[in-house]
Amino acid sequence: MPITILPPKPARPLNTSHGAHPEDGSSLSSDESDSGGGGVGLDDGDISMNLPPTTTTTKNPAHSSHAHSLVTPGESITSDPQWMRGHGTYIATDTTAITSSVAGTITRTNKLLSVRPLRARYTPEVGDLVVGRIVEVQAKRWRVDVGSTQLAALPLSAINLPGGILRKRTETDELQIRTFFAEGDLVVAEVQQLFGDGGAVLHTRSLRYGKLRNGVFVAVSGVGGGGGVVRSRRQVWTMDVAQGAGQVDVILGVNGYVWISKHVETPAELEAGGATGAGAGAGAGVGITNMEEIVSATMYSSQNDPIEVETMREIARLRGVVMALVENGLRVDEDMVVKGYHEAVEMALASADGPEDVYLGDERGQQLAAALTGL
């Protein structure tokens, strides 16, 4: 085989940028490496081997990202002992330096330094509104996938039991556990309690929570920073949609699971509407006190209500908006979804296929994102 000998290239810029110890064999200039017979200097090798086990600073010239306060694993944040380390950091052995353990941005809460990862799995916090899927039914509880590091638990005692009164669970309820939630059902719930190992306990003891139906599920990955659902004031809202398709409920679970469904008047709202219509003015605030009158067996039904085609189309459009937001790395919150939805309706009106066009992939999605970021 003929061997082509390429002309010697200048030393790779990488080597020069890496010249933390210039006497090391690998960063010799090309002349020296030729004349030196190519042998690595073992003394030099020893020098590099005797470097302290943890180099305190990993400065390289490409640290323009410091302006963005981005840190990567193993990067020392500060060695000042006045700071406390938070999530995403650790203290290297034999030092006092707080070092980052994830790639992300630094956040500071008083004297606490933590690094928020660019992307990570959902970590539950008490009070979070989550959408989850039942994956396992046990004797007295369900196990719910909420996109966390472990399955969350939903005890039988933490749901609204049907039967008209707020009551304790009985053995009959335990035997009928599958009639409330079965494997594959979707629920909206709140995180009630956390365990030390990252496990969570959910509850659905409010009329806002419970089984989900009449809609579509979207899983938005990359929670905890990267283009996911962010904790905000309003995670659940009802919005009017175009084409006279009525109202649509949107639930943005903090865990990145989203539920978009047809809005169904709850018995409470119907009652309240009737009451105000009659001028009684008894603003029926649905709370734990009058809950018992309202909870009925229908709340554990898995049967969808009849949904008009127009409503289905608008639900699909909203789903497209959420997916487009995620694909283009925008955050998903009420403001963005509502704005994006109106933008999508405008785009559909302008498109060749008319207002029935719900496609928001590829260029349409980018166009949508551009319109939103331009606003």
Added chain:
Amino acid sequence: MPLDTSTYNLALLRVDGRRWNELRRVHAQIRTQAAADGSSYLEMGHTKVMCVVTGPTEPGPRRGGAAAGGAGGGGVGSGGAGGKAEIVVGIVIAGFSSVDRKRYGRGDKRTLELASTVSNALAASLHTNLFPHSQINISLHVLSQDGSLLAALINAATLACVDAGIPMTDYVAACTAGSTSTYAANDEGADPLLDLNHQEEQELPGLTVATLGNSDRVAVLVCESRVQISRLEGMLAVGVDGCKQMREILDRVVREKGVRMIQEGTVEKGVGLGDIDMD
């Protein structure tokens, strides 16, 4: 085809035109699969590897999307009572990845050993104690092989774990080193070589070394060929130095992605390092 070592002595250039201390071209990307928790794609020369990380998730088969396919195994730590996440590595080597087409079975011993090595290497760096009762699935796919396979697998897995946001002490960066003449030649003046390709790996003694970040702490050292002990130190020194170069390359990939995400507004800006030091 024997390596023409005499040509090396003439021009000090290797078969692919590199010098003794040069890495091959490294190209890497993170977040290649939107649906995965973490994903990466890495090329070291013509060795091409894809990695998908799922987790930490509830342990058990087929939960959380991707079960470790292909040659599974290499689990480190116990998913249950150990109080640490289990790292399960699955490696699939494509039949078309090498020059001669070959089927790699599910229980291929070499693949299983690679999986267990990758698993052990990452266990040294990942903070698995933060995720008790859970499991981290690392699924690696080899698309093309041209030497330094283990190093490429480790590097790809590290990148994917960074993308998945799993806390770790530092990058685990790996690379290979060899020597310019065979064991039989017993050549005292043999030079060490950095980053072996397939041809060199077949004929020359070589080792794979992985270090923890910028330190000299060796996380993996695999040597499967006969080599004089006198050459080992030189090979190791060159390998460790290559690992540091590799860490910079991996770090740059992560930084570029992170800076882009910050600029796009996906991630909120944090506090500058300078601001911290000031007060």
